[in-house]
Amino acid sequence: MSTLFVEPSASLxxxxxYLAEQSHxxxxxxxxxxxxxxxxxxxxEFFAETERRIAKANRLRNHLxxxxxSFSRDEFDPTQATDQDLAFELSKxxxxxxxxxxxxxxxxxxxxxxxxxxxxxxxxxxxxxPGADAKGIPKGVSALKMQDLNDKVTRxxxxxxxxxxxxxxxxxxxxxxxxHNSMGASVGEQHYGKSKANAKAVDNKxxxxxxxxxxxxxxxxxxxxxxxxxxxxxxxxxxxxxxSDDLWLRHDGGFRKSLSFEYRGTPGRTATLLGLSLExxxxxxxxxxxxxxxQNQKQLSVPIQHAHQHKRSKVKxxxxxxxxxxxxxxxxxxxxxxxxxPHLNLQELLNEKYRELIKINEQLSDPKLPxxxxxxxxxxxxxxxxxxSELESAFxxxxxxxxxxxxxxxxxxxxxESAPES
Numbered sequence: 452m453s454t455l456f457v458e459p460s461a462s463l464x465x466x467x468x469y470l471a472e473q474s475h476x477x478x479x480x481x482x483x484x485x486x487x488x489x490x491x492x493x494x495x496e497f498f499a500e501t502e503r504r505i506a507k508a509n510r511l512r513n514h515l516x517x518x519x520x521s522f523s524r525d526e527f528d529p530t531q532a533t534d535q536d537l538a539f540e541l542s543k544x545x546x547x548x549x550x551x552x553x554x555x556x557x558x559x560x561x562x563x564x565x566x567x568x569x570x571x572x573x574x575x576x577x578x579x580x581p582g583a584d585a586k587g588i589p590k591g592v593s594a595l596k597m598q599d600l601n602d603k604v605t606r607x608x609x610x611x612x613x614x615x616x617x618x619x620x621x622x623x624x625x626x627x628x629x630x631h632n633s634m635g636a637s638v639g640e641q642h643y644g645k646s647k648a649n650a651k652a653v654d655n656k657x658x659x660x661x662x663x664x665x666x667x668x669x670x671x672x673x674x675x676x677x678x679x680x681x682x683x684x685x686x687x688x689x690x691x692x693x694x695s696d697d698l699w700l701r702h703d704g705g706f707r708k709s710l711s712f713e714y715r716g717t718p719g720r721t722a723t724l725l726g727l728s729l730e731x732x733x734x735x736x737x738x739x740x741x742x743x744x745x746q747n748q749k750q751l752s753v754p755i756q757h758a759h760q761h762k763r764s765k766v767k768x769x770x771x772x773x774x775x776x777x778x779x780x781x782x783x784x785x786x787x788x789x790x791x792x793p794h795l796n797l798q799e800l801l802n803e804k805y806r807e808l809i810k811i812n813e814q815l816s817d818p819k820l821p822x823x824x825x826x827x828x829x830x831x832x833x834x835x836x837x838x839x840s841e842l843e844s845a846f847x848x849x850x851x852x853x854x855x856x857x858x859x860x861x862x863x864x865x866x867x868e869s870a871p872e873s
Contacts, residue, residue, distance in 0.1 A: 455520055455601050457594040459513035459580075463501055466515055466577050467494075470562050480529075480566040486539045489560040490547075497560050501579045504558075508581035516592045518576040520545065520601070525618050526609075529565040529572045537612060539563045542574035545604050550578075552600060555588060655717035659685055660724040667725065667732065671740035673699055676732070685714045699729055706730040726812030735805075801842040808835050 460466050474483045491497040505514045520542055527534035542561050550557060558579040565572050580587045602623050609616045666679035677687070677698075687698070688711035701707055706729045709722035722728060727735075811828050814820055820828075 455518070455594065455598050457519075457592055457597060458517050459592075460515040460517040460577065461513060463498070463505060463514055466517065467498060470560075470575065474566040476566045476568065476570065479570055480564075483566060484562045484564055485535055485572075486563040487560065488539070488543060489558070491558050491560075494560060497558050500558050504579055504581040504583070504585065508585035508587070511581055511585075511587050513580045513587065513591075516578045516580060516588070518546070518578065518592075518597070519573060520576070521573040522571060523618055524571060525615070527572050529570055535563065535565075535572065537614075538572045538574070541605065541608050542576065544608060545601060546576050546578065548604050549597060549600055553588065555582065557582065557588070651715075652717045655714050656719050656724065658683075659712060659714050659717075659719045663721065663725055667735055669739070670736055671743055672736060673733065676736060680712065685712050687711070688713045688718060699733065706733065723816065726809050726816055731808075801839070804835060804839045804842060808832075808839060811835060 470484060470487070472483060474481055487494065489497040491500055501515070505511075522538050527538045529535070539561070542563065546559055546561065550559075560577050562575045563572065564575065567573065578588075578592075582588075602619055606616050606619045606623075608614075609619065662680060662683040662685055666676050670676035670679055681687075698710060699707060708728055709720040710729065712719050712721070721732065725732070811832050815825065815828055815832075
């Protein structure tokens with residue numbers, strides 16, 4: 452298909468009223484609708500079922516999604532009945548494939564027309580947004596993803612009916628020539644590829660991700676975490692975070708799943724950008740606080756060395772006693788006492804496990820992740836979480852042992868320096 456256009460349509464009455472209008476070009480095409488079909492029993496049943504769902508889902512802004520498919524004259528001849536049948540069949544096959552890909556079941560209606568100024572065949576498809584549970588279509592309707600599916604379905608349909616695929620091949624070749632983050636090539640006024648706004652949104656989200664990762668490594672409290680993010684001109688989305696007085700906790704005291712932020716008009720959530728829940732972020736902040744406290748104690752535990760401590764004490768001559776030096780045994784010389792030391796790379800190992808956990812969460816958040824891969828990641832994730840917990844405990848224990856060993860060693864050195872010479 453040469454053109455695919457998608458827009459939300461809030462009014463069911465206006466949509467059906469548009470289809471019921473008189474022909475827009477009666478001289479060339481006296482009939483407004485050449486063919487009309489629905490996955491309901493008839494048009495009246497589609498109207499009644501859609502109206503019931505809209506009334507039940509009174510909070511949904513979009514009641515219907517309107518999709519227009521336009522065919523070039525090289526694909527289907529508007530004056531040939533056979534081509535009209537094929538264009539209508541292709542339109543229904545496209546919408547069925549799209550619903551199957553989304554994994555949903557929605558009432559829809561398809562109307563084939565040719566009464567426009569160009570006289571070309573085109574289909575109007577109206578898809579009901581709310582489901583039987585009054586919830587809208589998951590993640591809405593993406594024109595870009597719908598266009599990709601349209602290319603695939605159309606090409607397979609044309610090959611199956613021994614029709615030329617030249618138009619679709621040209622469109623697909625044009626899209627491949629351009630980066631997916633830039634404005635793609637166009638045929639007429641139809642553009643392909645992600646828009647500049649979407650490309651900017653990708654850059655903004657990458658900036659937000661880096662800023663949040665940096666704040667997560669430095670902050671030792673929730674307030675400090677938010678302040679560090681705010682310093683990078685990333686602001687809390689108050690409209691999305693007003694479900695509770697506490698941004699981090701729900702009314703029942705449990706952690707919320709995520710916090711919503713906005714940077715230069717681009718929204719982002721912590722769960723999506725970091726791959727971590729708020730509870731996991733809170734645990735990391737507490738770990739940072741313990742680490743900082745441990746480092747402060749480490750600085751305080753080092754004894755202050757004054758100049759007079761290094762001077763040998765004055766001893767009177769008559770108090771000196773001759774003490775025979777003890778002979779060192781071979782056994783003591785050969786075998787030195789090995790003091791327990793913590794793992795020198797324990798912090799690096801802990802950071803590695805943190806990165807592994809973040810990577811697992813990012814992969815699990817991908818809806819396109821294969822089922823086998825998802826099952827494998829969910830199987831190994833508890834082990835990684837347990838490893839992080841054990842390494843955190845071992846890290847603080849190791850640091851404590853290290854400080855005890857250093858303090859005792861320093862005490863022995865000071866005692867040796869202050870002792871009278873024999």
